[in-house]
Amino acid sequence: MTGPTADTTADPHATVPVVVAIDGPAGSGKSSVSRATARALGFAYLDTGASYRALAWNLLDKRVDPSVPDAVVASLGDFDFAIGTDPDAYFVRVGATDVTEAIREPRVTGAVSAVARIPEVRSWLTERFRSIMRDTAFDGIVAEGRDITTVVAPDAPVRILLTADEEARMARRSKELTGESAAAVGEALRTRDQADSRVVDFMKAADGVTTVDSTHLDFEQTVSAVVGVVNDRVARTNETTPRH
Ligand SMILES: Nc1ncnc2c1ncn2[C@@H]1O[C@H](COP(=O)(O)OP(=O)(O)OP(=O)(O)O)[C@@H](O)[C@H]1O
């Protein structure tokens, strides 16, 4: 299915990719819902958290301490990572190593916030994200993370805060991580949100950002709600964009 496209003002025959920016706290459904939304719209999907995770994985692999900013920044020079943006062919690689699964391990999750709070890391990755969004061959791209609506793509035509109350998020995460106790899963989720929200505010919607609260929605209903916001915002953007 082909999704909506945004008109450009300069050339009526040219289109720029529609950027759908989605932020939210841990376990709110950003990755799974964004990927399903991208699939439904025929768009690309950019998982920015996976890039922060890949960097944390690389540091642990090279025995660099993620809490030492100078060492982390120095490692960026030879940080060679690639991420798949086709929602049907998702992968994360560091050099020749496929780390798609490894970056979800608790040891990486436990290290990632320290890495993400370093300003040089944020600006280095932000540039990568912007170039991936700009160069996509798809009609649009759904990019999800913590600062996409506010820092990475504040001018995106569609900006969404995807949220759910803490109880629902903890329950969903616990279901996935069957090897860990619900208490440990809940504590890890809360600690990470607290650390991350000292760096960027993803708990409340910035001006112009639409909130989708999935607390009382199942997965399919949440995807439909997000697709509905995209179609509505793109239709409005096209109505108000002058044609030449
Ligand atoms: N509306 C929903 N109802 C039930 N389960 C859901 C819903 N939305 C997402 N989920 C499930 O919740 C779990 C967490 O979702 P997901 O990993 O996409 O969250 P996330 O926001 O990307 O988390 P993190 O930031 O920690 O990576 C997944 O198992 C997903 O399938």
Ligand SMILES: Nc1ccn([C@@H]2O[C@H](COP(=O)(O)O)[C@@H](O)[C@H]2O)c(=O)n1
């Ligand atoms: N835009 C973003 C995305 C992620 N982070 C940091 O990465 C961690 C992992 O993200 P997940 O979405 O995969 O859970 C997250 O805890 C943040 O520390 C970020 O800072 N900005």
